[in-house]
Amino acid sequence: xxxxxxxxxxxxxxxxxxxxxxxxxxxxxxxxxxxxxxxxxxxxxxxxxxxxxxxxxxxxxxxxxxxxxxxxxxxxxxxxxxxxxxxxxxxxxxxxxxxxxxxxxxxxxxxxxxxxxxxxxxxxxxxxxxxxxxxxxxxxxxxxxxxxxxxxxxxxxxxxxxxxxxxxxxxxxxxxxxxxxxxxxxxxxxxxxxxxxxxxxxxxxxxxxxxxxxxxxxxxxxxxxxxxxxxxxxxxxxxxxxxxxxxxxxxxxxxxxxxxxxxxxxxxxxxxxxxxxxxxxxxxxxxxxxxxxxxxxxxxxxxxxxxxxxxxxxxxxxxxxxxxxxxxxxxxxxxxxxxxxxxxxxxxxxxxxxxxxxxxxxx
Numbered sequence: 001x002x003x004x005x006x007x008x009x010x011x012x013x014x015x016x017x018x019x020x021x022x023x024x025x026x027x028x029x030x031x032x033x034x035x036x037x038x039x040x041x042x043x044x045x046x047x048x049x050x051x052x053x054x055x056x057x058x059x060x061x062x063x064x065x066x067x068x069x070x071x072x073x074x075x076x077x078x079x080x081x082x083x084x085x086x087x088x089x090x091x092x093x094x095x096x097x098x099x100x101x102x103x104x105x106x107x108x109x110x111x112x113x114x115x116x117x118x119x120x121x122x123x124x125x126x127x128x129x130x131x132x133x134x135x136x137x138x139x140x141x142x143x144x145x146x147x148x149x150x151x152x153x154x155x156x157x158x159x160x161x162x163x164x165x166x167x168x169x170x171x172x173x174x175x176x177x178x179x180x181x182x183x184x185x186x187x188x189x190x191x192x193x194x195x196x197x198x199x200x201x202x203x204x205x206x207x208x209x210x211x212x213x214x215x216x217x218x219x220x221x222x223x224x225x226x227x228x229x230x231x232x233x234x235x236x237x238x239x240x241x242x243x244x245x246x247x248x249x250x251x252x253x254x255x256x257x258x259x260x261x262x263x264x265x266x267x268x269x270x271x272x273x274x275x276x277x278x279x280x281x282x283x284x285x286x287x288x289x290x291x292x293x294x295x296x297x298x299x300x301x302x303x304x305x306x307x308x309x310x311x312x313x314x315x316x317x318x319x320x321x322x323x324x325x326x327x328x329x330x331x332x333x334x335x336x337x338x339x340x341x342x343x344x345x346x347x348x349x350x351x352x353x354x355x356x357x358x359x360x361x362x363x
Contacts, residue, residue, distance in 0.1 A: 013087070017080025018073055025072040029065045090119035094126055106134040142305075154187040194322070196252060200329035205246035209357050212241040212250065212285045213276040219255040220274055223262060231268040234258070238276030241283035242357040245334040253330040254285065256323040257350055261289035264348070282336075283356050291347035299340045299348065303328040327352070 093110055100108045109130060112123035158180060165176050213236075220234045227234050243250070254274075261272040273288040305325040324340075327350075331338040336354035343349050 011084075013084035014077060014080035017083060018076030021072050021076035021080075022069065025069050029068070033061075090114075090123060094119075094123055097126065097130070101130060101133070106130055106137060154183045154190075157183050190322070196249075196326055200249060200326060200333045205249060205333075207244045208247060209242050210245050210247050210250045212243065212254070212283055212354075213238050215247075215251045215254040216258075216274045216276055216285065218251060219258045220272075222255065223258050226259075227262050227272065230262060230265065230270070232262055232265055232270045232272060234262075234272045234274065236274045238274075239278050241276040241278050241285065243283050243334065243354040244357045245354070249330045249333070253327050253352065254287075256327050257285075257287040257352070260323050261287050261348070261350075265289050265291050278356065279353075281356055282353050285352040285354075286349065288343065288349045289347045290343075290345070293346045294342040294348060296342060299342050302340060302348075303338065324350075 090112055093112065097108055097110050109127045110123040111127070112120050114120060161176055161180055161183070165173070216236050216238070220236050224234060258272060258274060265272065270290040272290075273286070275286045277284045277286070303324045305322055328338050331352050331354070334354050336352060339351040339353070341349045341351070
């Protein structure tokens with residue numbers, strides 16, 4: 001934005017300090033004039049007393065007053081310039097840090113010293129913002145690199161299959177078509193997951209009352225064939241838990257959690273528990289599953305994009321590693337919190353806590 005050049009803040013403060021001191025000096029001299037000189041008569045003659053007349057006092061007072069005012073003006077300008085520079089020094093550091101951040105340097109921090117004041121609060125807030133921006137930038141870079149790798153893999157496989165088919169005309173095309181169909185399906189699923197993740201991050205959705213208990217039942221019913229195929233049991237229970245949000249996104253969140261609990265479970269005779277509960281200001285969706293024992297360190301990485309957990313059981317239904325990342329984004333887009341906890345007996349407990357809908361809101 002183009003702006004007309006003007007005086008600096010330091011110069012403005014300097015002139016303000018000098019003007020205030022000069023005004024105070026003028027007022028002080030005016031007080032001396034009003035309460036002293038006005039009581040001196042034009043001519044005063046007393047026996048044996050030599051008292052100067054008003055005109056003599058004026059001739060003696062005015063030059064001294066003028067000199068004093070000039071001195072006060074010089075003192076105000078010099079002292080004001082120094083004080084303004086001292087007061088604005090933290091602002092200069094914040095400005096320099098802002099310029100560095102604008103040029104792409106997010107690792108710089110102000111680290112303003114001194115007692116807590118308005119400048120210190122501003123500097124600390126700016127340092128916090130820079131830290132979050134740096135972390136977000138690093139996360140986006142990792143995500144872009146991982147997404148590029150994941151998208152390149154099915155394309156590379158497709159290219160290899162086509163090269164083989166072109167070089168070997170006697171090869172069975174039915175097998176080739178089947179493999180290409182499988183690879184293409186995985187690529188489409190990954191692309192849709194990326195689009196859903198982007199939509200959740202943008203928060204571009206209409207909010208309406210959503211009952212998490214109904215979403216849990218719908219997700220469990222949809223994934224019941226997969227659970228039965230793996231010899232698992234899904235148990236749903238809980239209260240009506242209504243929140244405000246996108247029905248499609250919250251259903252996707254619940255479906256991802258149930259799917260994740262089915263895929264990363266025991267080979268046979270495992271269980272998935274889906275429960276909902278209501279607290280004073282929040283509603284809670286909890287999905288637990290049996291499975292192998294997980295460490296807290298491993299669990300803390302599962303919500304990162306493309307992190308499937310190397311110690312977890314992998315199957316053909318494992319997906320692209322975006323399931324819990326999408327759950328995290330949808331939860332944050334609905335102003336909620338996501339908590340992952342390893343179960344003592346093995347498996348994972350995932351808790352989604354969302355703001356409760358206002359009373360008398362019908363889903």
